[in-house]
Amino acid sequence: MALLSGPALAAEREGWNLTQGVTAISQQVYDLHMTIFYICVAIGVLVFGVMFWAIIRHRKSKGAKPASFHESTKVEIAWTLVPFLILVGMAIPATQVLLDMEDTSEPALTVQVTGSQWKWHYRYFDHDVAFFSLLASSPEQIRNERQKRDTYLLEVDQPLVLPVGRKVRFLITSQDVIHSWWVPAFAVKKDANPGFINEAWTKIDKPGIYRGQCAELCGKDHGFMPIVVIAKPQAEFDAWVQETALAQQKAREEEQRLLDMEMPMDELMALGKQVYDSRCGMCHQSEGQGMPGVFPALAGAEIATQPDRLVDHIDIVVNGKAGTAMQAFGPQLSLKELAAVVTYERNAWGNDTGETVQAAQINAVKSGEDL
Amino acid sequence: MTDTTPDNLHGDHHHKPRGIMRWVLTTNHKDIGSMYLIFSFTMFLLGGAMAMVIRAELFQPGLQLVEPNFFNQMTTVHGLIMVFGAVMPAFTGLANWMVPMMIGAPDMALPRMNNWSFWILPFAFLLLIGSLFMEGGGPNFGWTFYAPLSTTYSPDSTGLFVFALHIMGISSIMGAINVIVTITNMRAPGMTYMKMPLFVWTWLITAFLLIAVMPVLAGAATMVLTDKYFGTSFFDAAGGGDPVLFQHIFWFFGHPEVYIMILPSFGIISAIVPAFSRKRLFGYSSMVYATASIAGLSFLVWAHHMFTTGMPVFAELFFMFCTMLISVPTGVKVFNWVATMWRGSLTFEVPMLFAIAFIVLFTIGGFSGLMLAITPVDFQYHDTYFVVAHFHYVLVSGAVFSIMAAAYYWLPKWTGHMFNETLAKWHFWCSVISVNVLFFPMHFLGLAGMPRRIPDYALQFADVNAIVSIGGFAFGLSQLIFLVVVIQCARGGAPAAAKPWEGAEGLEWTVPSPAPYHTFETPPDLKEVRDGH
Numbered sequence: 016m017a018l019l020s021g022p023a024l025a026a027e028r029e030g031w032n033l034t035q036g037v038t039a040i041s042q043q044v045y046d047l048h049m050t051i052f053y054i055c056v057a058i059g060v061l062v063f064g065v066m067f068w069a070i071i072r073h074r075k076s077k078g079a080k081p082a083s084f085h086e087s088t089k090v091e092i093a094w095t096l097v098p099f100l101i102l103v104g105m106a107i108p109a110t111q112v113l114l115d116m117e118d119t120s121e122p123a124l125t126v127q128v129t130g131s132q133w134k135w136h137y138r139y140f141d142h143d144v145a146f147f148s149l150l151a152s153s154p155e156q157i158r159n160e161r162q163k164r165d166t167y168l169l170e171v172d173q174p175l176v177l178p179v180g181r182k183v184r185f186l187i188t189s190q191d192v193i194h195s196w197w198v199p200a201f202a203v204k205k206d207a208n209p210g211f212i213n214e215a216w217t218k219i220d221k222p223g224i225y226r227g228q229c230a231e232l233c234g235k236d237h238g239f240m241p242i243v244v245i246a247k248p249q250a251e252f253d254a255w256v257q258e259t260a261l262a263q264q265k266a267r268e269e270e271q272r273l274l275d276m277e278m279p280m281d282e283l284m285a286l287g288k289q290v291y292d293s294r295c296g297m298c299h300q301s302e303g304q305g306m307p308g309v310f311p312a313l314a315g316a317e318i319a320t321q322p323d324r325l326v327d328h329i330d331i332v333v334n335g336k337a338g339t340a341m342q343a344f345g346p347q348l349s350l351k352e353l354a355a356v357v358t359y360e361r362n363a364w365g366n367d368t369g370e371t372v373q374a375a376q377i378n379a380v381k382s383g384e385d386l
Numbered sequence: 387m388t389d390t391t392p393d394n395l396h397g398d399h400h401h402k403p404r405g406i407m408r409w410v411l412t413t414n415h416k417d418i419g420s421m422y423l424i425f426s427f428t429m430f431l432l433g434g435a436m437a438m439v440i441r442a443e444l445f446q447p448g449l450q451l452v453e454p455n456f457f458n459q460m461t462t463v464h465g466l467i468m469v470f471g472a473v474m475p476a477f478t479g480l481a482n483w484m485v486p487m488m489i490g491a492p493d494m495a496l497p498r499m500n501n502w503s504f505w506i507l508p509f510a511f512l513l514l515i516g517s518l519f520m521e522g523g524g525p526n527f528g529w530t531f532y533a534p535l536s537t538t539y540s541p542d543s544t545g546l547f548v549f550a551l552h553i554m555g556i557s558s559i560m561g562a563i564n565v566i567v568t569i570t571n572m573r574a575p576g577m578t579y580m581k582m583p584l585f586v587w588t589w590l591i592t593a594f595l596l597i598a599v600m601p602v603l604a605g606a607a608t609m610v611l612t613d614k615y616f617g618t619s620f621f622d623a624a625g626g627g628d629p630v631l632f633q634h635i636f637w638f639f640g641h642p643e644v645y646i647m648i649l650p651s652f653g654i655i656s657a658i659v660p661a662f663s664r665k666r667l668f669g670y671s672s673m674v675y676a677t678a679s680i681a682g683l684s685f686l687v688w689a690h691h692m693f694t695t696g697m698p699v700f701a702e703l704f705f706m707f708c709t710m711l712i713s714v715p716t717g718v719k720v721f722n723w724v725a726t727m728w729r730g731s732l733t734f735e736v737p738m739l740f741a742i743a744f745i746v747l748f749t750i751g752g753f754s755g756l757m758l759a760i761t762p763v764d765f766q767y768h769d770t771y772f773v774v775a776h777f778h779y780v781l782v783s784g785a786v787f788s789i790m791a792a793a794y795y796w797l798p799k800w801t802g803h804m805f806n807e808t809l810a811k812w813h814f815w816c817s818v819i820s821v822n823v824l825f826f827p828m829h830f831l832g833l834a835g836m837p838r839r840i841p842d843y844a845l846q847f848a849d850v851n852a853i854v855s856i857g858g859f860a861f862g863l864s865q866l867i868f869l870v871v872v873i874q875c876a877r878g879g880a881p882a883a884a885k886p887w888e889g890a891e892g893l894e895w896t897v898p899s900p901a902p903y904h905t906f907e908t909p910p911d912l913k914e915v916r917d918g919h
């Protein structure tokens with residue numbers, strides 16, 4: 016055992032072993048993992064040892080004559096019972112850890128986690144804070160056209176922020192397909208099932224930045240929906256919540272003010288391109304060409320070029336299209352962003368309608384009014 | 387079915403069609419066995435080519451060769467082809483060739499159905515592969531086709547996928563019925579159940595598993611079909627359905643399915659190890675009981691694939707305990723093989739080399755299986771490369787290696803020639819080294835946190851992925867050696883004796899090599915051979 020734990024520690028340092036994580040549970044899970052691993056190694060050494068002994072010593076070329084035994088009830092009972100007892104020995108601690116993990120009672124804070132193709136949404140219960148969290152690595156980095164950072168594919172625009180030392184409960188669900196919310200450092204992995212809510216919890220010991228990924232195949236960009244959690248001391252966390260709640264409040268007021276404003280074309284186009292590239296381009300592709308049979312093209316599409324289809328265009332962006340991968344962006348983007356992205360789609364890639372779309376028009380469609 | 391009696395079979399011997407029609411119309415178990423095996427190897431190379439695409443894309447971080455949607459099609463179709471096109475038909479081919487010869491029967495019991503069950507397979511795979519060329523691409527939702535990814539969000543070709551799966555299922559069920567009827571009705575006088583070779587036993591049990599679970603798969607696939615095209619909501623929460631229901635149905639099929647892919651291997655290894663140890667199989671009857679209890683338990687563990695799906699803690703405990711329990715009969719098998727080798731008189735011809743590699747590497751897969759059974763830790767392993775490593779150890783260095791071992795063991799009987807031993811040894815050593823370079827480091831990737839089914843990954847996984855890819859290319863190329871060995875052996879080579887392996891036991895070695903087109907037209911005299919085991 017001592018001989019083996021050396022390499023195991025080295026493996027962990029090199030990041031080749033399971034993480035010990037930063038919670039009491041993740042530490043227990045790690046210990047369980049190592050215990051079972053060592054038991055397997057011991058059995059393996061024994062069984063393979065006997066086998067290789069036979070391979071070396073009982074060769075015909077060494078003049079070995081075959082023995083004639085071919086059964087032994089005693090031996091056979093022994094090697095049925097002993098493994099069974101070993102398993103009982105494994106099952107006891109495993110049951111203990113599992114019961115702890117599934118006890119989601121009495122949380123200090125609850126966060127709702129919602130997966131959708133291909134991003135996470137977080138909503139804090141009891142606080143007026145909610146936001147989306149998207150991959151921050153750029154398409155250029157993915158296409159190897161720009162230097163990748165160390166956190167490549169494990170970085171997001173808005174990380175989840177959590178307090179340390181308090182029991183946080185996650186309510187996990189999905190808007191479309193099944194996703195799975197996984198942060199190895201907490202030993203939390205729970206599927207996000209559409210129409211159902213799963214529970215999980217964690218209590219983080221150390222402040223820091225913890226990264227994870229979606230762990231259930233969820234379509235084309237399954238590999239591109241990371242999770243980043245920043246764990247802060249309670250006081251810092253409280254300050255962050257207040258600040259964020261205030262900022263989100265301000266943004267909503269700003270929205271209302273915008274309704275009376277006309278934004279110029281170049282401003283709309285610049286913002287629109289930004290929104291398009293981060294939200295729409297993953298399906299409709301960077302030049303609006305789409306993917307035949309999978310995602311429709313927008314370049315040259317009637318809906319994005321005909322003046323009488325403007326309402327349809329805004330409607331599908333705001334409300335999505337049920338039963339397809341086209342989700343409702345109304346709840347995800349601000350009026351300004353929606354106006355910008357629709358403008359962009361109507362003027363980029365040779366669509367050149369010359370029309371601008373304003374926040375007020377978006378708001379009208381959103382609230383079901385005629386334009 | 388009167389035409390299964392030797393007298394009637396004799397009839398078609400004389401006007402056997404020639405050319406391609408000989409193969410299209412054949413009802414001979416040896417012809418059909420060969421066709422299954424050739425088909426299986428073709429699919430193995432095709433599925434392997436897709437694996438090469440996957441490993442090439444994963445050689446470096448970033449997207450280089452394929453875009454993510456195509457990548458997902460490759461992983462999906464690779465899995466489907468390997469499971470339903472390579473491993474399962476290979477076992478059916480082996481059963482066709484060997485079961486009648488092992489039990490002293492003239493042919494399979496239902497020869498015309500046998501012809502059908504083979505000939506619908508190529509069409510199933512043409513549909514599946516053809517769907518890749520449709521607009522929108524082929525299936526891209528993983529071989530597990532979880533709803534709603536496979537319903538609401540799937541490509542237009544999904545109907546073809548479901549149809550292909552149905553045909554594969556019908557083929558498997560027909561093959562299984564044939565095996566059961568043959569074994570229960572056509573054993574030579576004196577071939578009692580407890581004298582049957584273990585390959586026959588394991589296939590009998592496998593056939594019952596197939597009949598039990600293939601209809602379940604068909605049900606799941608049909609519900610996917612109606613959800614997608616006919617407005618039902620079995621798996622759609624918005625319509626009152628339940629996406630998790632899909633997983634329960636799928637894995638109720640899927641777990642027995644993984645045993646369908648390994649029980650016949652146990653039979654093969656139980657034939658080869660005694661042969662090259664020159665010693666009877668240790669614990670014949672406990673082997674039979676262990677196989678039966680593995681098969682029984684396999685119906686009680688399906689939800690161990692779904693620990694993270696969210697279920698009551700009581701259910702998690704139940705499935706954890708049952709899964710752990712499966713290691714007991716599995717362990718018994720391994721111990722029996724080792725005890726068979728113990729104090730034998732061992733030689734290491736190529737079939738034995740593959741059998742030994744099987745025992746070691748399958749056991750490693752069993753250990754990782756046991757680790758995965760531990761629910762709280764499975765939360766960390768699930769859907770990572772650790773699982774990918776686990777099932778490739780049991781399926782590639784397990785099932786596939788046993789099939790290779792079987793092919794080398796019985797090739798002299800099939801072709802009448804000895805194969806090129808040197809080249810075959812090259813095949814073995816290249817395979818056994820590369821398979822470990824390919825799959826062993828995947829354990830580390832999984833532990834370090836790399837999810838499965840992703841086309842691109844974080845930078846810390848880069849070095850190990852490069853090694854894995856190199857192992858993958860090496861393993862893929864190594865299989866071409868096998869192709870050469872088999873073609874050479876079919877065309878010529880040193881003539882093989884009726885019993886080319888000194889220690890081999892069983893009825894198949896009492897007939898000449900190559901085995902005549904019709905064998906055991908009159909039942910063999912079982913006193914000539916010792917018990918089948």
Ligand code: HEM
Nearest residue numbers: 644647648690691713716752755756758759768769777780
């Ligand atoms: C000691 C015996 C075994 C045990 C205890 C065991 C346990 C497990 C567990 C718990 C999982 C689920 C892992 C996860 O997704 O988190 C799993 C996956 C799997 N196992 Fe095993 N296993 C054993 C033997 C086998 C054998 C013999 C085969 C096939 C020949 C096999 C094939 C598979 C496959 C294909 C998967 C992955 C399915 C997928 O998600 O695509 N296992 N095993």
Ligand SMILES: [Cu+2]
Nearest residue numbers: 194195229233
């Ligand atoms: Cu996802």
